[in-house]
Amino acid sequence: SQKIEQNSEALNIQEGKTATLTCNYTNYSPAYLQWYRQDPGRGPVFLLLIRENEKEKRKERLKVTFDTTLKQSLFHITASQPADSATYLCALDFTGGGNKLTFGTGTQLKVEL
């Protein structure tokens, strides 16, 4: 069956370091992949979209890579700040998947002073 896997364990890093979050998927042929941020008690907020023919995309301190051979996306936050602490969700829309955007369970990031 098709599955998206994100590390369920929280990622704790020190302020100023680079945080790297992983999104793995199986049996998908995604046309693109999206990353969202979710704070407690709030809905997810869109961060970045990367298409299958793109290897990397950047936005300010954020960088996303997309390796369709490894079936993996990496999400990097450079010079991390405590305000970056949140849960980060990846989402896939795959060819033949119908109308839904399928989300991973998310990885909680904690940036400590």
Place this chain on the structure above:
Amino acid sequence: GAGVSQSPSNKVTEKGKDVELRCDPISGHTALYWYRQSLGQGLEFLIYFQGNSAPDKSGLPSDRFSAERTGGSVSTLTIQRTQQEDSAVYLCASIKGDRANSPLHFGNGTRLTVT
């Protein structure tokens, strides 16, 4: 500008009662989604509306769940004869174009607790 608005933000109901959850999407957004998020779980797709097309109801977990979208704008998700397993955060999202080029804009959800 105004984002997606959901009401109520919290709802506590007794098992067996019916509940209605409301979503006001961003003006001009043609498509609308309902998702459900249980504690520690990912977002579970429920239903999708696009313009005047028939909704995609493939994610509704049982026939106790229904949704409608009136006038291509406001949507209501109704859960009949609520059960404790229905307790979750119900999220609504709207989108302006297609998912390949546009992100989903989420509301802050309705936290439903069935006692």
